[in-house]
Amino acid sequence: MIRKKECVAMLLAGGQGTRLGVLTRHMAKPAVPFGGKYRIIDFPLSNCTNSGIDTVGVLTQFQPLELNAYIGSGAPWDLDVSNGGVYVLPPYHTGKTGEWYRGTANAIYQNIPFIQQFDPDYVLILSGDHIYKMDYAAMLRHHIEHQADATIAVRQVPWEEASRFGIMNTDPEGRIIEFEEKPPQPKSNNASMGVYVFTWAKLRAYLERDEQDTKSSNDFGKNIIPTMLGDGCRMVAFSFNDYWKDVGTVSSLWEANMDLLTTPLPIDLHDKKWRVYARSFGSGPQFIAADAEVDDSLVTEGCEVHGCVKHSILSTGVIVEEGAQVIDSVIMPGSIIRNGAVVRRAIVAENAEIGAGAVVGGAKGDIAVVGQGVLVPEGEKVPAGTQCGQ
Amino acid sequence: MNDLMGLIYTGDNGDRMNELTALRAVAAVPVCSRYRVIDFLLSSLVSGGARNVGVITQKNYRSLMDHLGSGKEWDLHGKRQGLVILPPFLTADSVGVYSGLMDAIRSNQQYLRRSRERYVLVTDSGILYTADFDAMLSQHIRNGADITLMYSNDKGLLRSGSGHYMRLDEHGRVREMESSPMLPRFESVYMEAFLIRRELLIELTDRAVSRAHYHFTREVLLQAVRDESLKIYGWQNQSPVWRLDSVQAYFDCSMALLQSSVRRQLFRPDIPIWTKIRDEMPTRYAPGAQVKNSLLADGCIIEGTVENSVLFRGVRVHRGAVVRNAVIFQDGYIMEGAHVEGCILDKQVTVREGLTLSAPRTYPVVISKGTIV
Numbered sequence: 073m074i075r076k077k078e079c080v081a082m083l084l085a086g087g088q089g090t091r092l093g094v095l096t097r098h099m100a101k102p103a104v105p106f107g108g109k110y111r112i113i114d115f116p117l118s119n120c121t122n123s124g125i126d127t128v129g130v131l132t133q134f135q136p137l138e139l140n141a142y143i144g145s146g147a148p149w150d151l152d153v154s155n156g157g158v159y160v161l162p163p164y165h166t167g168k169t170g171e172w173y174r175g176t177a178n179a180i181y182q183n184i185p186f187i188q189q190f191d192p193d194y195v196l197i198l199s200g201d202h203i204y205k206m207d208y209a210a211m212l213r214h215h216i217e218h219q220a221d222a223t224i225a226v227r228q229v230p231w232e233e234a235s236r237f238g239i240m241n242t243d244p245e246g247r248i249i250e251f252e253e254k255p256p257q258p259k260s261n262n263a264s265m266g267v268y269v270f271t272w273a274k275l276r277a278y279l280e281r282d283e284q285d286t287k288s289s290n291d292f293g294k295n296i297i298p299t300m301l302g303d304g305c306r307m308v309a310f311s312f313n314d315y316w317k318d319v320g321t322v323s324s325l326w327e328a329n330m331d332l333l334t335t336p337l338p339i340d341l342h343d344k345k346w347r348v349y350a351r352s353f354g355s356g357p358q359f360i361a362a363d364a365e366v367d368d369s370l371v372t373e374g375c376e377v378h379g380c381v382k383h384s385i386l387s388t389g390v391i392v393e394e395g396a397q398v399i400d401s402v403i404m405p406g407s408i409i410r411n412g413a414v415v416r417r418a419i420v421a422e423n424a425e426i427g428a429g430a431v432v433g434g435a436k437g438d439i440a441v442v443g444q445g446v447l448v449p450e451g452e453k454v455p456a457g458t459q460c461g462q
Numbered sequence: 463m464n465d466l467m468g469l470i471y472t473g474d475n476g477d478r479m480n481e482l483t484a485l486r487a488v489a490a491v492p493v494c495s496r497y498r499v500i501d502f503l504l505s506s507l508v509s510g511g512a513r514n515v516g517v518i519t520q521k522n523y524r525s526l527m528d529h530l531g532s533g534k535e536w537d538l539h540g541k542r543q544g545l546v547i548l549p550p551f552l553t554a555d556s557v558g559v560y561s562g563l564m565d566a567i568r569s570n571q572q573y574l575r576r577s578r579e580r581y582v583l584v585t586d587s588g589i590l591y592t593a594d595f596d597a598m599l600s601q602h603i604r605n606g607a608d609i610t611l612m613y614s615n616d617k618g619l620l621r622s623g624s625g626h627y628m629r630l631d632e633h634g635r636v637r638e639m640e641s642s643p644m645l646p647r648f649e650s651v652y653m654e655a656f657l658i659r660r661e662l663l664i665e666l667t668d669r670a671v672s673r674a675h676y677h678f679t680r681e682v683l684l685q686a687v688r689d690e691s692l693k694i695y696g697w698q699n700q701s702p703v704w705r706l707d708s709v710q711a712y713f714d715c716s717m718a719l720l721q722s723s724v725r726r727q728l729f730r731p732d733i734p735i736w737t738k739i740r741d742e743m744p745t746r747y748a749p750g751a752q753v754k755n756s757l758l759a760d761g762c763i764i765e766g767t768v769e770n771s772v773l774f775r776g777v778r779v780h781r782g783a784v785v786r787n788a789v790i791f792q793d794g795y796i797m798e799g800a801h802v803e804g805c806i807l808d809k810q811v812t813v814r815e816g817l818t819l820s821a822p823r824t825y826p827v828v829i830s831k832g833t834i835v
Contacts, residue, residue, distance in 0.1 A: 109744055356735070359720075359722065360755070367751060370745065
């Protein structure tokens, strides 16, 4: 017998992440490694746990293998509880019907039976492409206090970037009066973070209605929210102005990693009261050899450094051989930088190997990317801004 | 598979390492940046197919209990089987304070009887090693042995006046054994771990304890080797080994682990070592940090100099501070300009600005948990 939950979280992890190029060729975007020992999805999952939300549905669609294996029973996030926990929800067929998730709203629509079994009062909708620490419980309280039908998390973005976001125009009490998707002339700089709390009964009715509309693209931003606004639903903004970074592109992913090398940390991952949890793989301690040089960097378990690492992030089990140089780069788990290779302003994905004397990236130009499992042969060059991978 | 269970004895070695073991069993002593001694035993057992592991505790076992929890980190939290902690338990059958391994096993014989596995690996926890128990079990079965003793030819295990040494014949059968000689005559050192059929262990224990024989090695093994009443074989463990019986031995072990070749032998890809995790952020090497020949766990922030040292989780080395030939346990705090050399700092030790703590390499000094120097 499943007991009632006040709030169930639904994490939209189905995006293809095409803007990340070779990095998402073999894995869903939320499974992309970040910050040495994390994956992007660790942030929303840890936020749920830290906010006291113990029931999370993760909606997957593309390349779910790595993500499923990573989530497993949910134990790393304390989400392996018997009443609730983490559920991976791929699209499925039921006899004659069944199909892929057509849009964000359709993904939730297809999982109405999943949500309904917890009979929740509220549903929290999250996306898996941002790095941030947020107390969803505070947002839920805000929603309840304002007797809202929907609460949308917003943050102030620089005016010049506002036209890239969904912009919420609010009255002085914080009630949303207008929503504009990527407006050329924004009236405010309150951008939607793609984090929503809905009163479940209300959302359910709108999802069902939206499904009937064959012209709808079944999307929260394009359809559900504008329709609810048009109907005069009570929709409020919840403002969040701490660190929040989109990691949907190669350059933003690289920048967000580099943010962890600034002092003070813009996002405190040392905070014992708000841990960001990650799955651990039983690697040994990190070893910095006698002839190594590690400066202004983050290094984690299982790494062995014999060469020079500057202003970079080394993930679990990375090996930097003698004479190799890693500068301004992100090296993802299990990769090896061979003797004398130079990696500069680059992202090297998981289990790649940079052959002896190879050169990846450069001092200037766009970020170079080496895909998962790729071997860059000895002496080969991967110029700045190029991506190499199958 | 699943025919092996483990029994780890953590009782006998309370006070060998001064302050390091004042508040914890040797099994719970932190080692190699992020582990406890018992992690190596548990992980080896799990890799060897054991799904049922009993841990016999005796004194100061709170730290050990805290570390082990439900056994989840070692995948020992199953419903049918898993980790079973066996604290002293005073009943008509159990004396609570054990006079030796035999006594401890007999006091926990209900657990042994209830278990289903055919073989049991019994190990003490004063020696650090990894082992391929699967290989040991195959050899045990191939030899038709009653008992297989794990041994090592590592000279580092030799001690004058303590330890057990044995001579094997060309078939690997133990022909002679001596206990605590001043001058060990044999180079094969018994590693305080043996493999036996579970039923036979119950029988031997009962027979020994009923005659007031409590020491397995001295009163059971030596006797059986002498009169050939049991077929006792040896299995050589090639893993690096350290007998953790003094502060110096602990320190030497820590320094040896700085050699990549030694670590590669101890941390085998087929035997991953699991431990309780703390979800620390990766370690931050600040601009200007100087780190050479050192092992570090996650969660450290290094602004100063660290050389030939082992740092556990959450250690902070401030600007201008120097840590050399030292071992610093969890959450150590080395403030600006402080110097720490040749010391072992237990958990949560703070060394204030500009202070110097220095000990010769041949006489490492331990600073107790929580001390502010």
